[in-house]
Amino acid sequence: MGFLGTARRAASAAREGLDALQTSRAQAARVAAPVTAGPDAGDDERVRRGRALGAPDPRELLTAEDAAAIAGTAVGGPRLAAGDDAIGVTYAAAAPDGSRWAVEASAFHAGPGAADWSAARHWDGFLAPLLADEGRPVPGLGDAAIARDGEVYVLAGAHLLRTAVTLPADADAGDPTDGAIEAARRAVARLR
Known part of the structure; x- marks a missing residue:
């Protein structure tokens, strides 16, 4: 085999090596890591206020294990979120390529000035x-x-809940709306 044949083999081997390296880097960029979150200032107080207005503690609606099963990957959390008329919890994971997984559960309650809510x-x-x-x-x-x-709103007795799921477009975990339905089923079961 002459010089040209040797050069072709070397180029082919280099291309295969480069393809393998690019594939390896792409797979590493898609590895999800749990997003850890500390408490936000004031969230515990807002959760206490929401609970006093009839909402369940969102940390009791959905566990990290539930969220990981729904997302298809390990998640961090819980991260509390509270507003004027809802309290919620989010469990999340992220990958270096910007992909994001999140499972949320929120419970609505009376807002300011809504005594008959x-x-x-x-x-x-x-x-x-x-x-x-x-x-x-x-x-x-x-x-x-x-x-x-990717979200579900549920009326369950005296409670009004929202669940939401965010997945990368090509996630193996499936459809975000189906995930939100599963999260809602688990949250409603815990209300009983």
């Missing part, structure tokens, strides 16, 4: 009409449930 009235008067065009009913989940775009 109820989950059923909020559902009937606001959420159900808002979600009806884009969402699909989820039979057998709570008293009523609507799923859309």
Whole structure:
């Protein structure tokens, strides 16, 4: 074999080595790592306020084990989030390539100045009409449930919940909306 044949073999071997290196780097960039989160200032107080207004503790609705099973990877958390009318928890993971996995559960409660708030009235008067065009009913989940775009809203007795799942587009864990439905089923089961 002459010089040209030897050069072709060397180039082919170099190309295969480069392809293997690029594949290895791409796989390493997609390895999810749990996102650890410390408490946000004031979250415990907002959770206490939300609980006093009738919302369940969001940390009791969904566990890290639940979230990892739904996301298909280990997750960190819980990270609390609280607003004027809801308290929630998020479990998350991220990869160096920017991919993100997150599983959330939130419980609504009366907001400031809403003394006569109820989950059923909020559902009937606001959420159900808002979600009806884009969402699909989820039979057998709570008293009523609507799923859309990776999130689920559930009326379950005196409680109104929202679950949401974020997955990379090509994640092996499946469809985010299906994950949100599973998260909602687990959260509703814990209300009992």
